[in-house]
Amino acid sequence: AQSVTQLGSHVSVSEGALVLLRCNYSSSVPPYLFWYVQYPNQGLQLLLKYTTGATLVKGINGFEAEFKKSETSFHLTKPSAHMSDAAEYFCAVSVSNSGYALNFGKGTSLLVTP
Amino acid sequence: DTEVTQTPKHLVMGMTNKKSLKCEQHMGHRAMYWYKQKAKKPPELMFVYSYEKLSINESVPSRFSPECPNSSLLNLHLHALQPEDSALYLCASSQIPTQAIGYTFGSGTRLTVV
Secondary structure, three states, X not given: OOEEEEEOOEEEEEOOOOEEEEEEEEOOOOXXXXXXXXXXXXXXXXXXXXXXXXXXXXXXXXXXXXXXXXXXXXXXXXXXXXXXXXXXXXXXXXXXXHOOXXXXXXXXXXXXXX | OOOEXXXXXXXXXXXXXXXXXXXXXXXXXXXXXXEEEOOOOOOEEEEEEEOOEEEEEOOOXXXXXXXXXXXXEEEEEEXXXXXXXXXXXXXXXXXXXXXXXOOEXXXXXXXXEO
């Protein structure tokens, strides 16, 4: 079954610094991969997704992620952190034998300091 | 319309009450999902509907009863819930059940069981 692992439950960066949130996947078939952001007391917002085609995926709010099959990774990056980026970030993979429901990683809480 | 609409946004219910959560989409999506999210945890899949038929039930207790009356609506009927069922309940839809295309989440219903 497809799954994802997020490395680091908490990441702290300074405002203006590079944001790097790590996600590795496990899948025996080509995966569909997603990054979602969740602000406190809100629902999930899609940042970006990889299905097929270009391996560098650009999303909203300046985020991007690169699908690396050789490393089974889909890390999320942003060149310059903003205070408003502080939130919970979830990596997810669609699971083919569960009606393509999403299987989420445990999440990474991003803290941005002034 | 590119949204999944969930009502109510907040719900407080006693352990003997019967209530229903509603989810609606008008994007023509034929797969719909219920997820449960506890605080500081990732969403967990509860049910999958594919072409209005229940295709996945992740061993959810019978006090949760899903219903899909038509291709645009998904309900979750609640009865005799326990305090530990307090959580954010998220609905999602996807364009077709065989691929994670156009995956869209609603903003959720925050349920408190007292």
